[in-house]
Amino acid sequence: MEYNKIIAVTGKPGLFEVVSQTKTGVIVESLVDKKRFPVVSSQNISMLENIAIYTYEEEVLLLSVFKTIFEKEEGKECISHKENSKNLVAYFSEVLPNYDEERVYTSNIKKVIQWYNLLVKAGLDFSKIEATKEEAERE
Missing domain, CATH: 1.10.10.1650 (Arc Repressor Mutant, subunit A)
Incomplete structure (x- = not known):
């Protein structure tokens, strides 16, 4: 796990690791339950390193x-x-x-x-x- 790939998604509890990029956003994996889901570019995300x-x-x-x-x-x-x-x-x-x-x-x-x-x-x-x-x- 790399710190520079950890994000917070507005409206979602916990932290997520960016796993992959798609045309419309990114695929993230929850640090808590390891479930993956897409985050589209219209959702607000914050990279912890920023x-x-x-x-x-x-x-x-x-x-x-x-x-x-x-x-x-x-x-x-x-x-x-x-x-x-x-x-x-x-x-x-x-x-x-x-x-x-x-x-x-x-x-x-x-x-x-x-x-x-x-x-x-x-x-x-x-x-x-x-x-x-x-x-x-x-x-």
Whole structure:
């Protein structure tokens, strides 16, 4: 599994890996149940490698946040995304202390934590992922 092929599809829970391309979109496979289905070009998708979190100074790539959690938890899953919002915010403040509290909502924090746990369950090793040249330039 390659980090740069992982996407989120608007309206669909979980994360998906791009398996193939078609004329009208892509074929994706769910990281949870391994079911495959087509995603047409009219649906909104977000590549995880392009997502960033607002901080007071700059935007921090989601991969950097995942790597920080990975190191903090020693490669294991972190707290559940179903924790109460107070615990989620406290945990996220440890991981990314200078995140912009006005622009990063609790729902965003839940999603980041849920995605991290999904990726760890799927066997993604964040310590082996290198940022692309484009991402490295942004950091």
